[in-house]
């Protein structure tokens with residue numbers, strides 16, 4: 001019997017390709033860029049599975065690929081790039097990669113927080129410019145230990161950030177659609193409404209999925225509620241923050257700083273953002289550790305193999321597909 005065929009939308013490491021090739025024939029887009037829906041349809045037509053790395057799957061893509069494709073296995077925990085309803089309608093499973101990147105992403109939120117608070121990037125430039133002197137007034141930053149952190153999103157990554165904050169003896173506030181007893185039991189976090197969280201926190205870290213209800217969750221009004229000394233961290237999804245409003249707030253001293261791994265229109269930045277000295281910027285690398293990347297690839301492969309074997313994905317986003325089948 002011929003092997004099932006998997007299309008991979010973005011270059012991935014040899015380890016994951018070798019694993020997929022144990023059971024499947026694999027074709028990969030060799031270019032380091034997201035494919036347009038038209039290109040995805042053209043390239044993946046007739047394949048049994050598509051491993052999506054930030055490629056957009058809309059209604060047309062789902063419809064065009066439905067005669068052969070059984071799963072969109074998304075390489076990432078966030079799957080806002082995929083129209084899940086359309087995939088379900090056309091009987092195609094969607095899976096994501098939760099858990100395996102939680103620690104890496106929480107570590108990176110803390111890396112951004114510490115970098116922005118203690119001006120690590122400025123310190124690096126300072127030393128590289130040959131200015132190595134110690135001085136009592138030199139590059140003074142914000143203390144992190146003992147401060148209040150406000151975590152928007154009480155899920156896996158938010159909770160992992162809270163656990164790190166415990167190590168810094170921080171007061172932990174969090175907000176979500178509803179309280180999460182596990183979050184509170186494991187971290188001592190206190191559930192508050194969003195406005196209280198924004199006005200009382202020294203650091204606000206965003207860990208919600210991108211949904212219509214979380215688009216621009218932080219805009220000009222929310223930034224106005226924050227302390228002028230506050231630092232905003234985001235390594236979830238860019239459109240959760242109104243980036244133009246954030247630039248204006250940082251320029252006007254409404255808040256003190258930001259650490260951003262994600263942007264509204266990646267890879268573009270809002271005008272003025274890159275010129276600000278009080279932001280630390282990163283190119284969407286929250287889950288980019290060797291361990292997390294290997295585990296994400298393995299989980300995509302497990303999801304694909306499970307579906308090709310006639311079952312449901314291990315980490316399934318739309319189990320209703322199996323119910324209808």
Ligand SMILES: O=CC(=O)O
Nearest residue numbers: 075076077078287
């Ligand atoms: O951004 C990365 C992810 O969603 O896993």
